[in-house]
Amino acid sequence: MTDALDMTATQLRDAIAAGDVSAGEATRACLDAIERTDGQLACFNEVYADRATQQADRIDQRLAAGESVGALGGVPVAVKDNMCTAYGRTTCASRMLAEFRAPYTATAVTKLEAAGAVILGKTNMDEFAMGSSTEHSAVAPTRNPWDTSRVPGGSSGGSAAAVASRQCPAALGSDTGGSIRQPAALCGVVGFKPTYGRVSRYGLVAFGSSLDQIGPVTRDVRDAALLSAVIAGHDPHDSTSIDRPVPDYAADVHTPVEPLRIGMPREWFTDALDGEIAAALRRAAKTYERHGAELVHVSLPHSRIDVADDGALSSYAVSCYYIVCMAEASSNLARYDGVQYGHRTDQAGGDIVEMLCRSRAEGFGEEVKRRVMLGTYTLSAGYYDAYYNKALKVRRLIARDFQQAFERCDVLLCPATPSVAFELGSKTDDPMAMYLQDIYTNSLNLAGLPGLSLPIALSDSGLPIGMQLIGPALGEQTVLRAARMYETISDAADHKPSVTAS
């Protein structure tokens, strides 16, 4: 069944509808691929083999009965392990939730299933989505299918590696500061974070509530459009979800944006950026230009990246982002206390405070503890104004920069990551170095904007380089169409990683 594994979600859906391949065959091919390669890659925390097979067989029965089976009829999809499902476990790759079984299903997953998708299982991630390498998983580090000594990025590393290695055609990730786009870039796939509120967060285990957004990881832009159209929309269970009609992104993704004005933020094309990545991005910009796009220089002053004498990078956006997300995380993760569910210590001897402290100390990993402590600190009496409140002000300035930039262009073209995939263990002892992986991605979470990362080239070392396109609020269509334009005129998507199931 190599053919099915090489197909995109759209191709597979069409092939299933045409009877060229059955949903059951497609799902069994994916399950088999996971079986063969996941020992090496550790993309999945849990695989719902029986349930997925039954789901796929039902799709085939419905097809045989002449019923329509939805926009994703029979397409196997993996979901990140921070989205609740009323079946299996939802662990957030944390010891704290290792045995947690949610009694309900996240809206985005419900929508996938309603559109005929087959849920394969839960993908690995940095614990509670805190990290950029998937090394902070309490289960195992996921490996990059292009080079298994390297990280796949994170926190949606399992989803990106699974899609890149052809274990499945598509997956859902979540993006708080780059957690979809960065691993997509490092694994050579497409990752899309819609506008904040475009996709319901109901059932997504919260990390930074004002930043979190679910989005697809796919092998091409057309699939990103397809999945986005399925999962987007207002949800009465999420007050922050946007109540606006969802355009059929997939239907017009092939229509080029004409004229297309591409903004290049000058603050992000500096010496701080890896030379090879900068060159690839400039080549991509030229390609657009050759096909009629206009390149304009824009400025994002509050997302500027400074390089210190010792080469250390810093940015308002990164500082602001980490204050906001850690503060929110410290509150969101307060509920994990061992009282109702989750890990409970057996060392407390009946004292409630000790039970609570020990359960949290045992249940959370180092990075989670670091963020909870920092977040608690920034919200404490006497520090709130200096940190959290100031960060909210900077956040407004960052958002305003983007607004002004979009007065002059349709999309921004910029880096997705400061470097290609790095070696496992190379940044685990240096939290700041890890945090700087988000340097080109977290500004738009602060501004709530849609952003997409797509592969544009391979580095000399044979590793994927991603390009990020950013659109204005609710500009999903523009971003997807602009990305699809590039995809159809370049051959970057044709490269395959070294570890593939097909």
Place this chain on the structure above:
Amino acid sequence: MSDDVIITPIIGLEIHVELATATKMFCRCANRFGDEPNTHVCPVCLGLPGALPVMNAAAVELAMTVALALDCTVPDFTKWDRKGYYYPDLPKNYQISQYDLPLGARGRLAVPVTGDDGVVTTKTVRVKRAHLEEDAGKNIHDRGAGTGVDLNRAGVPLLEIVSEPDMNGVAELLAYARAMQRLVRWLGASEANMQMGQMRFEPNINLNIESGGRTYKTPIVEVKNLNSFRALERTCAFEIQRQTAEWRKDPEGFSLETLGKQNRGYDDAGEKTVFQREKEEAHDYRYFPDPDLVPVTISDDWRETVGGTIGELPLARRQRFCDAYGLAPAEADALTQDAATGDLLDAAVATGAEPKRCVNLLLGRGAAMANERDCAIGALGVTGVALGALAQMIDAGEVNATAGEKIFAALADGDADSPRQIAERDGLLAVRDSGQLAAWVDAAIAANPQAVADATGDGKKQKKAFGFLMGQVMQKSRGAAQPSEVQKLLSEKLS
């Protein structure tokens, strides 16, 4: 200490009121007390991973109603904040509350206070703020080993009304608390049942002491979670005594400047307060705006719509009953404890009935039945039309007072017939046929020679025997005879 010591208690009160919405504050679970533990719960109020709150607009409207009735400023813009603290009955370990932008601010409540001399004066207590939040669950200690947590209450809308420290004694404090209970019930905002924990008190108390030309202030004591008026009364009386005694022992040391604020707990059995660790006071709640909820914008239209539902408030109605219906203050008080009873009176009077006659029925048989049923008089089920008709029949002498009470009781028991139909059906119409009356009197005299002998004698049995014969006649008439007529006729016949 010299005699010129003037001690003035300074008391403020936080009142927590559970709002009587059908569903909880941020989910659609039923807001219901008394069911099996953890039967009204869902991912949201359990605080499960991934669940999100969605605001219940009905709760906001009820809270606005109370805020507006308290003359609070209700702002154009308000928001939700998270208040962080760890407690087993708080599923998220933060409470969704309102920090710097409460739903209501700077209001007041006029409170009738009865002094030691029985004179009623009106005290105005300022309301600092009123904000909406979600209630926590309840720890249960009496079910098997260990502690259980019941989360049926978790997420119930809770209105916290914070007064300025305007009350200067236990009487004022209790009057304010009772007036607030009456108000929220009146508005239909809460049942405010103390046993069900729907209304809870947290007083803060200290003393202002003038002595020897100097002013002393004792440490402010806050007492949490009082569940009855009695506990509130005892707590404050005890604190006033205790603080006075402590101050007399050490006027310089026992001061607000040195000791600041303190938390004390109420000891129900000993009816006193006991010291609690200072640690409680050191709480840092780490408030910040809840990113899961959108701010609430309140338009003039919305505010006016909600304000328009408030109607006449208790004190105004009490005054009107005295002025327009000529009721005694005590009667007016009794009829304005809730809205329904006064509504009933107004409806009966509107049919043309005499107010006083209606009030006699309401505060007579009505009050007794309401007491038996533990409900308001206005909730007995008697309509204004029926009450008005009955009062008019009594006034016209068509039924006597006893029969009137019987008919009222029948109406309150759900009798679907009109008062006149009941009177006719049950033979309660006053009998004015003197021939019939005379026949009953003659029959009673003939059947009871001994009683007649006693009644006509001048022994000490005379009064009792006359009463017995009266009773016999009334019995024969099955209550329909007018007692004054019977008495007249019987006296005549026996003389």
